Amino acid sequence: MVNQLLGQAQMAGAFEYFSRTVRTSKLAHVKENKLYRALAGQKNPHGAEKLTGTWEEFCNLLGRSVDQVDRDIANLRAFGEEALESMSRMGIGYRELRQWRRLPNDARSALIEAAKDGDKEAVEYLAEELIATHAKEKADLEKKVDDLQADYDAQGDLLAKKRAELDETTQQLAKARRRIETMAADEAVKELRQEVIGIAFEAEADISGKLREAFSVMAAHAEQTGTDHRSFQAGLVRQLEMLLLQIREEFQLTEGELGGAEEFGWLTQAGGTSLTESAEG
Known part of the structure:
Protein backbone atom coordinates (compact mmCIF):
# COMPACT_ATOMS: atom_id res chain seq x y z
CA MET A 1 0.00 0.00 0.00
CA ASP A 119 -23.41 27.72 3.02
CA LYS A 120 -20.09 29.47 3.70
CA GLU A 121 -21.63 32.66 5.09
CA ALA A 122 -23.78 30.69 7.52
CA VAL A 123 -20.81 28.62 8.65
CA GLU A 124 -18.58 31.65 9.16
CA TYR A 125 -21.32 33.53 11.03
CA LEU A 126 -21.93 30.54 13.29
CA ALA A 127 -18.18 30.19 13.87
CA GLU A 128 -17.92 33.82 14.95
CA GLU A 129 -20.79 33.38 17.40
CA LEU A 130 -19.31 30.19 18.81
CA ILE A 131 -15.83 31.70 19.14
CA ALA A 132 -17.24 34.75 20.96
CA THR A 133 -19.24 32.52 23.32
CA HIS A 134 -16.22 30.31 23.95
CA ALA A 135 -14.04 33.34 24.63
CA LYS A 136 -16.57 34.67 27.16
CA GLU A 137 -16.87 31.31 28.89
CA LYS A 138 -13.09 31.03 29.00
CA ALA A 139 -12.79 34.54 30.47
CA ASP A 140 -15.46 33.75 33.08
CA LEU A 141 -13.66 30.54 33.99
CA GLU A 142 -10.32 32.32 34.28
CA LYS A 143 -11.96 34.93 36.53
CA LYS A 144 -13.35 32.20 38.75
CA VAL A 145 -9.90 30.62 38.94
CA ASP A 146 -8.37 33.99 39.82
CA ASP A 147 -11.03 34.57 42.47
CA LEU A 148 -10.43 31.13 43.94
CA GLN A 149 -6.69 31.78 43.96
CA ALA A 150 -7.28 35.12 45.68
CA ASP A 151 -9.45 33.41 48.30
CA TYR A 152 -6.81 30.74 48.76
CA ASP A 153 -4.09 33.36 49.19
CA ALA A 154 -6.24 35.29 51.66
CA GLN A 155 -6.91 32.13 53.66
CA GLY A 156 -3.20 31.36 53.60
CA ASP A 157 -2.38 34.82 54.94
CA LEU A 158 -5.05 34.44 57.64
CA LEU A 159 -3.75 31.03 58.66
CA ALA A 160 -0.20 32.36 58.74
CA LYS A 161 -1.34 35.22 60.97
CA LYS A 162 -3.22 32.88 63.29
CA ARG A 163 -0.21 30.56 63.40
CA ALA A 164 2.04 33.46 64.34
CA GLU A 165 -0.42 34.55 67.03
CA LEU A 166 -0.58 30.99 68.36
CA ASP A 167 3.21 30.75 68.44
CA GLU A 168 3.40 34.03 70.32
CA THR A 169 0.75 32.87 72.79
CA THR A 170 2.63 29.60 73.32
CA GLN A 171 5.84 31.51 74.03
CA GLN A 172 4.05 33.81 76.47
CA LEU A 173 2.53 30.84 78.27
CA ALA A 174 5.94 29.19 78.50
CA LYS A 175 7.39 32.36 80.02
CA ALA A 176 4.46 32.61 82.43
CA ARG A 177 4.88 28.96 83.41
CA ARG A 178 8.55 29.47 84.22
CA ARG A 179 7.71 32.61 86.21
CA ILE A 180 4.93 30.87 88.13
CA GLU A 181 7.22 28.02 89.09
CA THR A 182 9.34 30.46 91.14
CA MET A 183 6.37 32.13 92.91
CA ALA A 184 4.66 31.35 96.16
CA ALA A 185 1.50 29.25 95.86
CA ASP A 186 -1.02 32.09 96.31
CA GLU A 187 0.87 34.41 93.96
CA ALA A 188 1.15 31.64 91.38
CA VAL A 189 -2.60 31.14 91.44
CA LYS A 190 -3.21 34.83 90.77
CA GLU A 191 -0.62 34.97 87.97
CA LEU A 192 -1.84 31.81 86.31
CA ARG A 193 -5.50 32.88 86.40
CA GLN A 194 -4.64 36.31 85.04
CA GLU A 195 -2.91 34.70 82.06
CA VAL A 196 -5.85 32.40 81.39
CA ILE A 197 -8.39 35.22 81.82
CA GLY A 198 -6.46 37.28 79.24
CA ILE A 199 -6.60 34.44 76.73
CA ALA A 200 -10.29 33.83 77.40
CA PHE A 201 -11.03 37.54 77.02
CA GLU A 202 -9.31 37.62 73.61
CA ALA A 203 -11.40 34.66 72.48
CA GLU A 204 -14.57 36.31 73.79
CA ALA A 205 -13.67 39.57 72.03
CA ASP A 206 -13.20 37.76 68.73
CA ILE A 207 -16.60 36.10 69.05
CA SER A 208 -18.60 39.05 70.40
CA GLY A 209 -16.79 41.57 68.20
CA LYS A 210 -15.33 40.22 64.97
CA LEU A 211 -17.66 37.27 64.49
CA ARG A 212 -20.74 39.31 65.39
CA GLU A 213 -19.70 42.04 62.93
CA ALA A 214 -19.13 39.44 60.20
CA PHE A 215 -22.58 37.97 60.84
CA SER A 216 -24.06 41.48 60.62
CA VAL A 217 -22.46 41.95 57.20
CA MET A 218 -23.89 38.63 56.06
CA ALA A 219 -27.32 39.65 57.36
CA ALA A 220 -27.16 42.87 55.35
CA HIS A 221 -26.14 40.87 52.27
CA ALA A 222 -29.08 38.53 52.84
CA GLU A 223 -31.50 41.47 52.87
CA GLN A 224 -30.08 42.83 49.61
CA THR A 225 -29.86 39.59 47.66
CA GLY A 226 -32.26 37.22 49.37
CA THR A 227 -29.44 34.77 50.13
CA ASP A 228 -30.03 32.76 53.29
CA HIS A 229 -26.79 32.47 55.28
CA ARG A 230 -28.39 31.16 58.48
CA SER A 231 -27.58 27.49 57.89
CA PHE A 232 -23.93 28.38 57.24
CA GLN A 233 -23.82 30.62 60.34
CA ALA A 234 -25.47 27.97 62.48
CA GLY A 235 -22.81 25.50 61.39
CA LEU A 236 -20.05 27.85 62.51
CA VAL A 237 -21.72 28.50 65.88
CA ARG A 238 -22.24 24.77 66.37
CA GLN A 239 -18.56 24.16 65.66
CA LEU A 240 -17.59 26.67 68.36
CA GLU A 241 -20.05 25.08 70.77
CA MET A 242 -18.58 21.64 70.10
CA LEU A 243 -15.07 22.98 70.72
CA LEU A 244 -16.10 24.42 74.10
CA LEU A 245 -17.82 21.15 75.02
CA GLN A 246 -14.66 19.24 74.15
CA ILE A 247 -12.63 21.52 76.41
CA ARG A 248 -15.19 21.05 79.22
CA GLU A 249 -15.03 17.27 78.88
CA GLU A 250 -11.25 17.15 78.48
CA PHE A 251 -10.67 19.01 81.76
CA GLN A 252 -13.70 17.51 83.55
CA LEU A 253 -15.30 20.88 84.26
CA THR A 254 -18.58 21.21 86.10
CA GLU A 255 -21.57 22.77 84.43
CA GLY A 256 -22.27 25.20 87.27
CA GLU A 257 -22.92 28.85 86.49
CA LEU A 258 -20.18 31.46 86.67
CA GLY A 259 -19.77 32.70 90.28
CA GLY A 260 -20.37 36.27 91.41
CA ALA A 261 -17.93 39.13 91.36
CA GLU A 262 -16.51 38.07 94.72
CA GLU A 263 -15.22 34.86 93.15
CA PHE A 264 -12.89 36.95 90.99
CA GLY A 265 -12.16 39.56 93.61
CA TRP A 266 -8.52 38.52 93.68
CA LEU A 267 -8.18 39.89 90.15
CA THR A 268 -8.91 43.45 91.29
CA GLN A 269 -6.43 43.25 94.09
CA ALA A 270 -3.00 44.72 93.44
CA GLY A 271 -4.23 46.49 90.32
CA GLY A 272 -5.91 43.46 88.71
CA THR A 273 -8.84 43.83 86.29
CA SER A 274 -11.87 41.59 86.12
CA LEU A 275 -13.14 40.18 82.83
CA THR A 276 -16.36 42.18 83.17
CA GLU A 277 -14.50 45.41 83.79
CA SER A 278 -12.16 44.71 80.86
CA ALA A 279 -15.12 44.20 78.55
CA GLU A 280 -16.74 47.44 79.73
CA GLY A 281 -13.47 49.31 79.18
Missing part, protein backbone atom coordinates in the same frame (compact mmCIF):
# COMPACT_ATOMS: atom_id res chain seq x y z
CA VAL A 2 2.87 2.36 0.86
CA ASN A 3 4.59 1.74 -2.47
CA GLN A 4 1.27 2.21 -4.27
CA LEU A 5 0.66 5.56 -2.55
CA LEU A 6 4.19 6.69 -3.29
CA GLY A 7 3.89 5.64 -6.90
CA GLN A 8 0.64 7.54 -7.32
CA ALA A 9 2.11 10.61 -5.66
CA GLN A 10 5.26 10.58 -7.73
CA MET A 11 3.44 10.03 -11.03
CA ALA A 12 0.41 12.26 -10.49
CA GLY A 13 2.05 14.83 -8.24
CA ALA A 14 0.74 15.23 -4.69
CA PHE A 15 -2.20 12.82 -5.11
CA GLU A 16 -4.07 14.63 -7.90
CA TYR A 17 -6.26 11.57 -8.27
CA PHE A 18 -7.58 11.99 -4.73
CA SER A 19 -9.53 14.73 -3.04
CA ARG A 20 -7.87 16.39 -0.09
CA THR A 21 -9.93 14.52 2.49
CA VAL A 22 -9.50 11.09 0.89
CA ARG A 23 -5.78 11.70 0.57
CA THR A 24 -5.56 12.81 4.18
CA SER A 25 -7.58 9.80 5.31
CA LYS A 26 -5.10 7.49 3.61
CA LEU A 27 -2.17 9.38 5.13
CA ALA A 28 -3.75 9.14 8.59
CA HIS A 29 -4.08 5.37 8.07
CA VAL A 30 -0.40 5.13 7.17
CA LYS A 31 0.64 7.12 10.22
CA GLU A 32 -1.64 5.41 12.75
CA ASN A 33 -0.52 1.95 11.63
CA LYS A 34 3.13 3.00 11.13
CA LEU A 35 3.07 1.61 7.58
CA TYR A 36 5.83 4.06 6.63
CA ARG A 37 8.29 1.73 8.37
CA ALA A 38 8.02 -0.55 5.32
CA LEU A 39 10.21 1.95 3.44
CA ALA A 40 13.24 1.03 5.56
CA GLY A 41 16.07 -0.28 3.41
CA GLN A 42 14.65 0.98 0.10
CA LYS A 43 16.67 3.33 -2.05
CA ASN A 44 15.92 7.00 -1.67
CA PRO A 45 14.91 8.35 -5.10
CA HIS A 46 16.39 11.74 -4.14
CA GLY A 47 19.79 10.47 -3.05
CA ALA A 48 22.18 7.55 -2.79
CA GLU A 49 21.45 6.77 0.87
CA LYS A 50 18.82 4.25 1.83
CA LEU A 51 15.59 5.12 3.61
CA THR A 52 15.28 4.39 7.33
CA GLY A 53 11.49 4.19 7.43
CA THR A 54 10.43 7.33 9.30
CA TRP A 55 7.25 9.38 9.08
CA GLU A 56 9.27 12.44 8.10
CA GLU A 57 10.87 10.56 5.17
CA PHE A 58 7.46 9.40 3.99
CA CYS A 59 6.08 12.96 4.04
CA ASN A 60 9.16 14.33 2.26
CA LEU A 61 8.78 11.73 -0.49
CA LEU A 62 5.29 13.12 -1.05
CA GLY A 63 6.76 16.60 -1.37
CA ARG A 64 5.15 17.79 1.88
CA SER A 65 6.41 18.63 5.34
CA VAL A 66 5.49 16.73 8.49
CA ASP A 67 3.75 19.85 9.84
CA GLN A 68 1.55 20.14 6.77
CA VAL A 69 0.47 16.50 6.82
CA ASP A 70 -0.08 16.43 10.59
CA ARG A 71 -2.18 19.59 10.28
CA ASP A 72 -4.37 17.97 7.63
CA ILE A 73 -4.78 14.87 9.81
CA ALA A 74 -5.71 17.01 12.82
CA ASN A 75 -8.38 18.77 10.75
CA LEU A 76 -9.73 15.46 9.51
CA ARG A 77 -10.00 14.05 13.03
CA ALA A 78 -11.65 17.24 14.31
CA PHE A 79 -14.28 17.68 11.57
CA GLY A 80 -14.62 14.37 9.73
CA GLU A 81 -14.35 13.67 6.02
CA GLU A 82 -17.73 14.98 4.90
CA ALA A 83 -17.58 18.31 6.76
CA LEU A 84 -13.93 18.87 5.91
CA GLU A 85 -14.57 18.19 2.22
CA SER A 86 -17.44 20.70 2.31
CA MET A 87 -15.29 23.29 4.09
CA SER A 88 -12.53 22.81 1.50
CA ARG A 89 -14.98 23.39 -1.35
CA MET A 90 -16.20 26.57 0.38
CA GLY A 91 -12.63 27.88 0.45
CA ILE A 92 -12.20 27.80 4.24
CA GLY A 93 -8.48 27.95 4.90
CA TYR A 94 -6.04 26.50 7.41
CA ARG A 95 -6.16 29.55 9.67
CA GLU A 96 -9.90 29.24 10.23
CA LEU A 97 -9.72 25.48 10.65
CA ARG A 98 -6.95 25.82 13.22
CA GLN A 99 -9.05 28.31 15.18
CA TRP A 100 -12.17 26.16 14.96
CA ARG A 101 -10.31 23.06 16.20
CA ARG A 102 -9.83 24.83 19.54
CA LEU A 103 -13.59 25.06 20.13
CA PRO A 104 -15.31 22.63 22.55
CA ASN A 105 -16.76 19.44 21.12
CA ASP A 106 -20.35 20.68 21.11
CA ALA A 107 -19.39 23.87 19.25
CA ARG A 108 -17.40 21.89 16.66
CA SER A 109 -20.36 19.55 16.20
CA ALA A 110 -22.57 22.55 15.40
CA LEU A 111 -20.06 23.74 12.79
CA ILE A 112 -19.85 20.28 11.27
CA GLU A 113 -23.62 20.13 10.81
CA ALA A 114 -23.70 23.64 9.34
CA ALA A 115 -20.85 22.85 6.94
CA LYS A 116 -22.78 19.95 5.43
CA ASP A 117 -25.27 22.47 3.95
CA GLY A 118 -22.46 24.16 2.00
Whole structure:
Protein backbone atom coordinates (compact mmCIF):
# COMPACT_ATOMS: atom_id res chain seq x y z
CA MET A 1 0.00 0.00 0.00
CA VAL A 2 2.87 2.36 0.86
CA ASN A 3 4.59 1.74 -2.47
CA GLN A 4 1.27 2.21 -4.27
CA LEU A 5 0.66 5.56 -2.55
CA LEU A 6 4.19 6.69 -3.29
CA GLY A 7 3.89 5.64 -6.90
CA GLN A 8 0.64 7.54 -7.32
CA ALA A 9 2.11 10.61 -5.66
CA GLN A 10 5.26 10.58 -7.73
CA MET A 11 3.44 10.03 -11.03
CA ALA A 12 0.41 12.26 -10.49
CA GLY A 13 2.05 14.83 -8.24
CA ALA A 14 0.74 15.23 -4.69
CA PHE A 15 -2.20 12.82 -5.11
CA GLU A 16 -4.07 14.63 -7.90
CA TYR A 17 -6.26 11.57 -8.27
CA PHE A 18 -7.58 11.99 -4.73
CA SER A 19 -9.53 14.73 -3.04
CA ARG A 20 -7.87 16.39 -0.09
CA THR A 21 -9.93 14.52 2.49
CA VAL A 22 -9.50 11.09 0.89
CA ARG A 23 -5.78 11.70 0.57
CA THR A 24 -5.56 12.81 4.18
CA SER A 25 -7.58 9.80 5.31
CA LYS A 26 -5.10 7.49 3.61
CA LEU A 27 -2.17 9.38 5.13
CA ALA A 28 -3.75 9.14 8.59
CA HIS A 29 -4.08 5.37 8.07
CA VAL A 30 -0.40 5.13 7.17
CA LYS A 31 0.64 7.12 10.22
CA GLU A 32 -1.64 5.41 12.75
CA ASN A 33 -0.52 1.95 11.63
CA LYS A 34 3.13 3.00 11.13
CA LEU A 35 3.07 1.61 7.58
CA TYR A 36 5.83 4.06 6.63
CA ARG A 37 8.29 1.73 8.37
CA ALA A 38 8.02 -0.55 5.32
CA LEU A 39 10.21 1.95 3.44
CA ALA A 40 13.24 1.03 5.56
CA GLY A 41 16.07 -0.28 3.41
CA GLN A 42 14.65 0.98 0.10
CA LYS A 43 16.67 3.33 -2.05
CA ASN A 44 15.92 7.00 -1.67
CA PRO A 45 14.91 8.35 -5.10
CA HIS A 46 16.39 11.74 -4.14
CA GLY A 47 19.79 10.47 -3.05
CA ALA A 48 22.18 7.55 -2.79
CA GLU A 49 21.45 6.77 0.87
CA LYS A 50 18.82 4.25 1.83
CA LEU A 51 15.59 5.12 3.61
CA THR A 52 15.28 4.39 7.33
CA GLY A 53 11.49 4.19 7.43
CA THR A 54 10.43 7.33 9.30
CA TRP A 55 7.25 9.38 9.08
CA GLU A 56 9.27 12.44 8.10
CA GLU A 57 10.87 10.56 5.17
CA PHE A 58 7.46 9.40 3.99
CA CYS A 59 6.08 12.96 4.04
CA ASN A 60 9.16 14.33 2.26
CA LEU A 61 8.78 11.73 -0.49
CA LEU A 62 5.29 13.12 -1.05
CA GLY A 63 6.76 16.60 -1.37
CA ARG A 64 5.15 17.79 1.88
CA SER A 65 6.41 18.63 5.34
CA VAL A 66 5.49 16.73 8.49
CA ASP A 67 3.75 19.85 9.84
CA GLN A 68 1.55 20.14 6.77
CA VAL A 69 0.47 16.50 6.82
CA ASP A 70 -0.08 16.43 10.59
CA ARG A 71 -2.18 19.59 10.28
CA ASP A 72 -4.37 17.97 7.63
CA ILE A 73 -4.78 14.87 9.81
CA ALA A 74 -5.71 17.01 12.82
CA ASN A 75 -8.38 18.77 10.75
CA LEU A 76 -9.73 15.46 9.51
CA ARG A 77 -10.00 14.05 13.03
CA ALA A 78 -11.65 17.24 14.31
CA PHE A 79 -14.28 17.68 11.57
CA GLY A 80 -14.62 14.37 9.73
CA GLU A 81 -14.35 13.67 6.02
CA GLU A 82 -17.73 14.98 4.90
CA ALA A 83 -17.58 18.31 6.76
CA LEU A 84 -13.93 18.87 5.91
CA GLU A 85 -14.57 18.19 2.22
CA SER A 86 -17.44 20.70 2.31
CA MET A 87 -15.29 23.29 4.09
CA SER A 88 -12.53 22.81 1.50
CA ARG A 89 -14.98 23.39 -1.35
CA MET A 90 -16.20 26.57 0.38
CA GLY A 91 -12.63 27.88 0.45
CA ILE A 92 -12.20 27.80 4.24
CA GLY A 93 -8.48 27.95 4.90
CA TYR A 94 -6.04 26.50 7.41
CA ARG A 95 -6.16 29.55 9.67
CA GLU A 96 -9.90 29.24 10.23
CA LEU A 97 -9.72 25.48 10.65
CA ARG A 98 -6.95 25.82 13.22
CA GLN A 99 -9.05 28.31 15.18
CA TRP A 100 -12.17 26.16 14.96
CA ARG A 101 -10.31 23.06 16.20
CA ARG A 102 -9.83 24.83 19.54
CA LEU A 103 -13.59 25.06 20.13
CA PRO A 104 -15.31 22.63 22.55
CA ASN A 105 -16.76 19.44 21.12
CA ASP A 106 -20.35 20.68 21.11
CA ALA A 107 -19.39 23.87 19.25
CA ARG A 108 -17.40 21.89 16.66
CA SER A 109 -20.36 19.55 16.20
CA ALA A 110 -22.57 22.55 15.40
CA LEU A 111 -20.06 23.74 12.79
CA ILE A 112 -19.85 20.28 11.27
CA GLU A 113 -23.62 20.13 10.81
CA ALA A 114 -23.70 23.64 9.34
CA ALA A 115 -20.85 22.85 6.94
CA LYS A 116 -22.78 19.95 5.43
CA ASP A 117 -25.27 22.47 3.95
CA GLY A 118 -22.46 24.16 2.00
CA ASP A 119 -23.41 27.72 3.02
CA LYS A 120 -20.09 29.47 3.70
CA GLU A 121 -21.63 32.66 5.09
CA ALA A 122 -23.78 30.69 7.52
CA VAL A 123 -20.81 28.62 8.65
CA GLU A 124 -18.58 31.65 9.16
CA TYR A 125 -21.32 33.53 11.03
CA LEU A 126 -21.93 30.54 13.29
CA ALA A 127 -18.18 30.19 13.87
CA GLU A 128 -17.92 33.82 14.95
CA GLU A 129 -20.79 33.38 17.40
CA LEU A 130 -19.31 30.19 18.81
CA ILE A 131 -15.83 31.70 19.14
CA ALA A 132 -17.24 34.75 20.96
CA THR A 133 -19.24 32.52 23.32
CA HIS A 134 -16.22 30.31 23.95
CA ALA A 135 -14.04 33.34 24.63
CA LYS A 136 -16.57 34.67 27.16
CA GLU A 137 -16.87 31.31 28.89
CA LYS A 138 -13.09 31.03 29.00
CA ALA A 139 -12.79 34.54 30.47
CA ASP A 140 -15.46 33.75 33.08
CA LEU A 141 -13.66 30.54 33.99
CA GLU A 142 -10.32 32.32 34.28
CA LYS A 143 -11.96 34.93 36.53
CA LYS A 144 -13.35 32.20 38.75
CA VAL A 145 -9.90 30.62 38.94
CA ASP A 146 -8.37 33.99 39.82
CA ASP A 147 -11.03 34.57 42.47
CA LEU A 148 -10.43 31.13 43.94
CA GLN A 149 -6.69 31.78 43.96
CA ALA A 150 -7.28 35.12 45.68
CA ASP A 151 -9.45 33.41 48.30
CA TYR A 152 -6.81 30.74 48.76
CA ASP A 153 -4.09 33.36 49.19
CA ALA A 154 -6.24 35.29 51.66
CA GLN A 155 -6.91 32.13 53.66
CA GLY A 156 -3.20 31.36 53.60
CA ASP A 157 -2.38 34.82 54.94
CA LEU A 158 -5.05 34.44 57.64
CA LEU A 159 -3.75 31.03 58.66
CA ALA A 160 -0.20 32.36 58.74
CA LYS A 161 -1.34 35.22 60.97
CA LYS A 162 -3.22 32.88 63.29
CA ARG A 163 -0.21 30.56 63.40
CA ALA A 164 2.04 33.46 64.34
CA GLU A 165 -0.42 34.55 67.03
CA LEU A 166 -0.58 30.99 68.36
CA ASP A 167 3.21 30.75 68.44
CA GLU A 168 3.40 34.03 70.32
CA THR A 169 0.75 32.87 72.79
CA THR A 170 2.63 29.60 73.32
CA GLN A 171 5.84 31.51 74.03
CA GLN A 172 4.05 33.81 76.47
CA LEU A 173 2.53 30.84 78.27
CA ALA A 174 5.94 29.19 78.50
CA LYS A 175 7.39 32.36 80.02
CA ALA A 176 4.46 32.61 82.43
CA ARG A 177 4.88 28.96 83.41
CA ARG A 178 8.55 29.47 84.22
CA ARG A 179 7.71 32.61 86.21
CA ILE A 180 4.93 30.87 88.13
CA GLU A 181 7.22 28.02 89.09
CA THR A 182 9.34 30.46 91.14
CA MET A 183 6.37 32.13 92.91
CA ALA A 184 4.66 31.35 96.16
CA ALA A 185 1.50 29.25 95.86
CA ASP A 186 -1.02 32.09 96.31
CA GLU A 187 0.87 34.41 93.96
CA ALA A 188 1.15 31.64 91.38
CA VAL A 189 -2.60 31.14 91.44
CA LYS A 190 -3.21 34.83 90.77
CA GLU A 191 -0.62 34.97 87.97
CA LEU A 192 -1.84 31.81 86.31
CA ARG A 193 -5.50 32.88 86.40
CA GLN A 194 -4.64 36.31 85.04
CA GLU A 195 -2.91 34.70 82.06
CA VAL A 196 -5.85 32.40 81.39
CA ILE A 197 -8.39 35.22 81.82
CA GLY A 198 -6.46 37.28 79.24
CA ILE A 199 -6.60 34.44 76.73
CA ALA A 200 -10.29 33.83 77.40
CA PHE A 201 -11.03 37.54 77.02
CA GLU A 202 -9.31 37.62 73.61
CA ALA A 203 -11.40 34.66 72.48
CA GLU A 204 -14.57 36.31 73.79
CA ALA A 205 -13.67 39.57 72.03
CA ASP A 206 -13.20 37.76 68.73
CA ILE A 207 -16.60 36.10 69.05
CA SER A 208 -18.60 39.05 70.40
CA GLY A 209 -16.79 41.57 68.20
CA LYS A 210 -15.33 40.22 64.97
CA LEU A 211 -17.66 37.27 64.49
CA ARG A 212 -20.74 39.31 65.39
CA GLU A 213 -19.70 42.04 62.93
CA ALA A 214 -19.13 39.44 60.20
CA PHE A 215 -22.58 37.97 60.84
CA SER A 216 -24.06 41.48 60.62
CA VAL A 217 -22.46 41.95 57.20
CA MET A 218 -23.89 38.63 56.06
CA ALA A 219 -27.32 39.65 57.36
CA ALA A 220 -27.16 42.87 55.35
CA HIS A 221 -26.14 40.87 52.27
CA ALA A 222 -29.08 38.53 52.84
CA GLU A 223 -31.50 41.47 52.87
CA GLN A 224 -30.08 42.83 49.61
CA THR A 225 -29.86 39.59 47.66
CA GLY A 226 -32.26 37.22 49.37
CA THR A 227 -29.44 34.77 50.13
CA ASP A 228 -30.03 32.76 53.29
CA HIS A 229 -26.79 32.47 55.28
CA ARG A 230 -28.39 31.16 58.48
CA SER A 231 -27.58 27.49 57.89
CA PHE A 232 -23.93 28.38 57.24
CA GLN A 233 -23.82 30.62 60.34
CA ALA A 234 -25.47 27.97 62.48
CA GLY A 235 -22.81 25.50 61.39
CA LEU A 236 -20.05 27.85 62.51
CA VAL A 237 -21.72 28.50 65.88
CA ARG A 238 -22.24 24.77 66.37
CA GLN A 239 -18.56 24.16 65.66
CA LEU A 240 -17.59 26.67 68.36
CA GLU A 241 -20.05 25.08 70.77
CA MET A 242 -18.58 21.64 70.10
CA LEU A 243 -15.07 22.98 70.72
CA LEU A 244 -16.10 24.42 74.10
CA LEU A 245 -17.82 21.15 75.02
CA GLN A 246 -14.66 19.24 74.15
CA ILE A 247 -12.63 21.52 76.41
CA ARG A 248 -15.19 21.05 79.22
CA GLU A 249 -15.03 17.27 78.88
CA GLU A 250 -11.25 17.15 78.48
CA PHE A 251 -10.67 19.01 81.76
CA GLN A 252 -13.70 17.51 83.55
CA LEU A 253 -15.30 20.88 84.26
CA THR A 254 -18.58 21.21 86.10
CA GLU A 255 -21.57 22.77 84.43
CA GLY A 256 -22.27 25.20 87.27
CA GLU A 257 -22.92 28.85 86.49
CA LEU A 258 -20.18 31.46 86.67
CA GLY A 259 -19.77 32.70 90.28
CA GLY A 260 -20.37 36.27 91.41
CA ALA A 261 -17.93 39.13 91.36
CA GLU A 262 -16.51 38.07 94.72
CA GLU A 263 -15.22 34.86 93.15
CA PHE A 264 -12.89 36.95 90.99
CA GLY A 265 -12.16 39.56 93.61
CA TRP A 266 -8.52 38.52 93.68
CA LEU A 267 -8.18 39.89 90.15
CA THR A 268 -8.91 43.45 91.29
CA GLN A 269 -6.43 43.25 94.09
CA ALA A 270 -3.00 44.72 93.44
CA GLY A 271 -4.23 46.49 90.32
CA GLY A 272 -5.91 43.46 88.71
CA THR A 273 -8.84 43.83 86.29
CA SER A 274 -11.87 41.59 86.12
CA LEU A 275 -13.14 40.18 82.83
CA THR A 276 -16.36 42.18 83.17
CA GLU A 277 -14.50 45.41 83.79
CA SER A 278 -12.16 44.71 80.86
CA ALA A 279 -15.12 44.20 78.55
CA GLU A 280 -16.74 47.44 79.73
CA GLY A 281 -13.47 49.31 79.18
